[in-house]
Amino acid sequence: MRTAIYGAGSLGTVLGAYLTRAGIECDLISRNKAHVTALQQKGAHIVGKVDFTVPVKALLPEQMQGTYDLIFLLTKQLENRKVATFLRSYLAKDGLLVTMQNGLPESELAQVLGEQRVAGCAIGWGATLQSSGVAELTSEPEALAFSLGMLNPGREERLQAVASMLGVMGPVTIEENFIGARWSKLLINASFSGTATVLGCTFGEVARDRQARRIAQLILKECFDTGHRLGIAFEPVQGKNLEKLFDYQGRVKQKLSYLLIPLAMKKHASLKPSMLQDIEKGKKCEVESINGILSKEGKRAGIATPVNDLVVQLIGKIEAKQADPGWNNREAFKSFLS
Ligand SMILES: NC(=O)c1ccc[n+]([C@@H]2O[C@H](COP(=O)([O-])OP(=O)(O)OC[C@H]3O[C@@H](n4cnc5c(N)ncnc54)[C@H](OP(=O)(O)O)[C@@H]3O)[C@@H](O)[C@H]2O)c1
Structure with a gap:
């Protein structure tokens, strides 16, 4: 499953580092040039409740190529419609965008990408970007939980695949009652x-x-x-x-x-x-x-x-x-x- 983390800042850098460390290939994408350069040159350094550095594949949005089967969305929600419109051509026809943003972001994203291409994931842990390339995990490592789901069912197989991917980091619940x-x-x-x-x-x-x-x-x-x-x-x-x-x-x-x-x-x-x-x-x-x-x-x-x-x-x-x-x-x- 070709995978990207779009908006790799505080949370996305921690997620990308854990996935990459577990051998799961994913592109960490951000518009923040200094951060992307640091990730490319020194890898992702995760500090706080853990301390490890892992080489990652980082890129700017303009360097994206082809389509992704899975995109984790971790930009802030200030311009979600614009971001979803931009991502439309980078998400495979049967791909899935999983928004890990806070709030209730799924409906607006589904209006642009289609209900069957949008899932959500409520994250039970936190992170802070300390400096370019360095993100702090601010929750205990045993508390890295995910609640995954869709407003309308229909992509169970893909959700299972996403769950096993996120499972390298912590417990994942696929929620029937996602709302x-x-x-x-x-x-x-x-x-x-x-x-x-x-x-x-x-x-x-x-x-x-x-x-x-x-x-x-x-x-x-x-x-x-x-x-x-x-x-x-x-x-x-x-x-x-x-x-x-x-x-x-x-x-x-x-x-x-x-x-x-x-x-x-x-x-x-x-x-x-x-x-x-x-x-x-x-x-x-x-x-x-x-x-x-x-x-x-x-x-x-x-x-x-x-x-x-x-x-x-x-x-x-x-x-x-x-x-x-x-x-x-x-x-x-x-x-x-x-
Ligand atoms: N941090 C937490 O502890 C936490 C916990 C749970 C949930 N969340 C949720 O997770 C989401 C992300 O939070 P975060 O704290 O990780 O945010 P963040 O640190 O601001 O990271 C977002 C990253 O996306 C980049 N970005 C923003 N707009 C973009 C665009 N249009 N195209 C490409 N890159 C873009 C940002 O670049 P710039 O630096 O240039 O803006 C930054 O690198 C939010 O919805 C938040 O509510 C956060």
Whole structure:
């Protein structure tokens, strides 16, 4: 299966290094020239929770040739329609594009590439590009899980092949209820990535700080309520039933969910959200595709999502350079924290 990782930055470099190290040929493609040159000259250096270097095949988009049977999509979602249109001629007729982006990206990509050529994969681990050619794995190596699936079934054989490929890195679940897996990931991203981006910190720091943890917990609740109203059955993540652990109605369950958050975040404590990484680089981030999607879905469902809406608003201000990420932003949530 001729394979490419399109958008090999933080996550894509780690994925490409693991696949290549396991003997699976794949092209790591990025528009970032300095990064591609470093990968070509020195290989992919993966640091953080592991430390290894592996020679990889890296190229710029303009150097792509022929068609691929499998393309993992790992660009940010800011211009997905444009990227999908560009990739249309590089994806084999019976090929599969597997988006590993956060949010709910599959429908838009399927509009360009066709439903049967688009699958999705929710990733349960994180990475940060430290410098050209060097990516940091920010989750524990035993927590590198994948939830793979399609909105509409029909490519089971190809999904099986993708699953065995990703299996060299960690456990892969092929989800029958893929939309449920997507929502479980959205739940974590909207709450932890959103809060950590506003406060300028890691997942672990959100879990440790009492107020930050409560902000994340309130967004979790808004996401559960929205999903439930829309008929979503949240899928377990890494064997953990998120609804049982974190959804609540009364005070006792609320307290229990609050106490469990630091334990649940232990293996991902150093994870710095890619939205925050983008802001630190002066780039626009994916807030509209993560917290923005939750606000939109909340409206559609008739569920108020005020804490999440505030995150969207604050990240907008930060992007517009009217505010900075930082702990003082907790103040804006004061009315929700009683
Ligand atoms: N990082 C994480 O921990 C994490 C965890 C789970 C899911 N995700 C999701 O995974 C996706 C990728 O995240 P990431 O953090 O790996 O992003 P990233 O570090 O920004 O990597 C994206 C790479 O794609 C390149 N790129 C962007 N647009 C391109 C285009 N049109 N053509 C060719 N190359 C292009 C970027 O180049 P430039 O540097 O020039 O922009 C960069 O090298 C996002 O949807 C994110 O939400 C990330």
